[in-house]
Amino acid sequence: MAQEIVAGDLPLKRPREEEENGVSVAMDTEGKKEPESISTVIPGWFSEISPMWPGEAHSLKVEKILFQGKSDYQNVMVFQSSTYGKVLVLDGVIQLTERDECAYQEMITHLPLCSIPNPKKVLVIGGGDGGVLREVSRHSSVEQIDICEIDKMVVEVSKQYFPDVAIGYQDPRVKLHIGDGVAFLKAVPEGTYDAVIVDSSDPIGPAQELFEKPFFESVARALRPGGVVCTQAESIWLHMHIIEDIVSNCRQIFKGSVNYAWTTVPTYPRNCPCVCTYGALIVLEQLCAVLVNSGVIGFMLCSTEGPSVDFKHPVNPIDSNDNNISKRPLKFYNSEIHTAAFCLPSFARKVIDAKAK
Template sequence: MEEKGLRKFNGESFHTWQTNLKARMEGVKPGTGRANISSIIPGWFSEISPMWPGEAHSLEVKEILFEGKSDFQDVLVFQSATYGKVLVLDGVIQVTERDECAYQEMIAHLPLCSIPNPQKVLVIGGGDGGVIREVARHKSVKQIDICEIDQMVIDVAKKFFPDIAVGFADPRVRLFVGDGAVFLKEVCDGFYDAVIVDSSDPIGPAQQLFETPFFESLARVLRPGGVVCTQAESVWLHMHIIKDIFSSCRKTFKGSVNYAWTSVPTYPSGVIGFMLCSTEGPVVNFRQPVNPIEKIDSDNTIGPLKFYNSESEAAGNRAVPSVLSGSGQQAARLRLGRRCPQRADNAWYPQGVVVDCILHPVSAEPECRAFLRIRLVSRVGPEPTFCTFLARVSRGAPIPYCIPFLSQKCRLYF
């Protein structure tokens, strides 16, 4: 692990991750399959990737703390002006001191708070230690296994992010350095209560962590009614990936499958999602935490929770219409409005906008797919007006759902 020292930026400083511009724009790093074109120009780091074409997120850099190259990826740590220390892998921001809590707490507590008395937990990835830090809060947990492929990430996290990597010091933690997919093959059936997959984006070696064979391995190592939570990209950028993950999980996991998301400002689009799945067995309702961490005997010696609570779990489990409907075109027909009699075609015009949609358990009615709780904000009048109601999502043809809204009859079409 080679440390480059503490280099302050000035107008003459310039660093790029590859010296040849053509290679950066066209080439793919050997062994990773990841095009590496993020760069640091005087005073700024810009995150550029084919995973989010046409946009880049930039942070002001005060000094570079570490640069290294492992067998798997480029590793960079820098001190930012606004987000504290930042960990970057292959040009993509993984962790910042300021907003890491939103990701680490949600990916850990969404699954663990949904089942009673979790005892054996596996974390795949998560070499910065943040996920195991959060898992360690649950005193019912007796064994925490973590499988991280890159030793350099672990070493860098312990050196530069001690408040995040503190989880490695917990005596319940067993560290395995290696490929998570290979590790799963050695695990006995039904061994874990929960598995958390803190993976990078589905490019290069991480691609296999988003495919059906990997999900089948996850399901095999879970006990009946066990849960898995895996990183599942951004609804604004990767809907095609999310739909593929959702479809694979629906085929693999015989319990429930849900999608949740949270806000992380330094991730592309400011949003990151999670796929929550359970195996066949005791029913798991990810929207009704049975093991709320703020009410159980948890370990807060590592500091208080900063982001997660049971209310955020319900709010975080928001439905993604194109995933839930299985058709982006069908979801695109979701609209709110009222008839305009002045128009010859008697068309609808916008009366409000859907703020969020929260999926409710599937109804017992055979013709009903689910219920959505819809929150609307009006575009009519000087002040925004909110309205919340339930919409019945039919399995068959599109149906209208009429409600009184601002003294007008509005319809929500599916």
Template sequence: DQRIWLPYEDCGPGAVILCDQLLLLHDFACWFSSSVLVLVVGGGDGGVLREIARHSSVEQIDICEIDKMVIDVSKKFFPELAVGFEDPRVHLYVGDAVEFLRNAPEGKYDAIIVDSSDPVGPAQELVEKPFFDTAARALRPGGVLCNMAESMWLHTHLIQDMISICRETFKGSVHYAWTSVPTYPSGVIGFLICSTEGPPVDFLNPINPIEKLEGALKHKRELRFYNSETVGDYCTIVDGTMSSVSGISEDINSSV
């Protein structure tokens, strides 16, 4: 029931791996000023860890990956991603992240990032209400969840269900955002970004723009896509794209 990773060599980009990668994680870190405690669900390739490590405001990064093979493959074939595991703030747990969250103290985390496989099979529960209830309980007031949310071109019904559940569950801000990833079906991948009830979180205006964070752009790892000036663009849906989803299209375009 676990993922199949298929590393291969491509004549264009070189080494390629068929996996998920979360591209909007920088936003969450830019909304907090200090002593941030983060949980990564999945993310065994280490790429999310590598990017979180840019932020000095992050005090501890827990990661729960169900399949140790994912970590081993990434370290062997993609060391530029797996370098994230070398950060001393990282605490690795191999096991079921849903069970891990159930056992987490209430209000423990400032942010939870879900970098999982597609929501079929074992990963299906990561887009269902019991998981969101568990995640919301583990977040502090004003805490943030970033979850994979598929393609706005292909999965409107799934996105509608996720937004409805998260509005009911988190009671803070709920945004659907997207970015272009050529290897995904339709060329785009979406994210659901939610905050719990508490101190308001303005997803479109980070309080700590990454360009101003000391050390965030060092170590020859310049950001090639994300910057704080284009955050609002990620939360904009092409007119008519989600017209089949009742009540969603206008809300998302006006920043849910």
């Protein structure tokens, strides 16, 4: 079992019977005070609403709300959907579904770990659901897996409602640190890790610092020569301005290689703050647009100066299925999809290549 380093426990809160028919999470728009909640009484659909992409929506039909709670950092919800299994939602944004989580978890883990020989020490920042841990466990060369997650409620809820994802916590190599990933990295001795995987939410709220230059500098310092980092890097369809900034920062810091890859995750819009309603579309003051669902998510892969790393061609095969904690085969990742992930559409390649020069 994973060793946990944390002070105190956060209680889990099940929804009251009258809460099961509706929930929403409201955003702060233009400095206006954030409402506590905006409830609906019409059961049926979970929708994400954002002012950034008018005219489009992505909704999931809700069978039942399984959990609602508010941690010290965010609202947490789990519901049973009609088509994607159980769904984890943080502050109104879908984080994973049972049906398509494999595409994200497997790619963000194996793109970096399969690109270097014999990784031994791995750090995961974020990733409280445990899916990245599950995938790291497939690599028998790994001796130490540290994970730093700021929100203990995410860990506990994931263990309860997503056991096939959170099974990664059962790996004895895992040491869980509950706390701020930025502060954790600053305290790490130089050259500690072979790989760092940053499984963050979008660059708002507590996750904002994980997209800024000082954080990437801390990551580079924590990596050994030729070490690698893979971080969630938004959607080429929605966030090229954010990706440009990430590429620019990484090119200044990582003197090995800097690459952008992407994958498909049907339920990933990867949006900014939103209003979410379970049951009906609402209008909050000037907020009247609906979220676009891009269905893709990207990863920034970088290496420090040292032994060269060619991210586009995997060199470290994944072990057989009986050597990992989940005891199940890969659903999404393979060596062909690894290489294909770096093939970018022309509009994205033009921008990223320009920033990489």
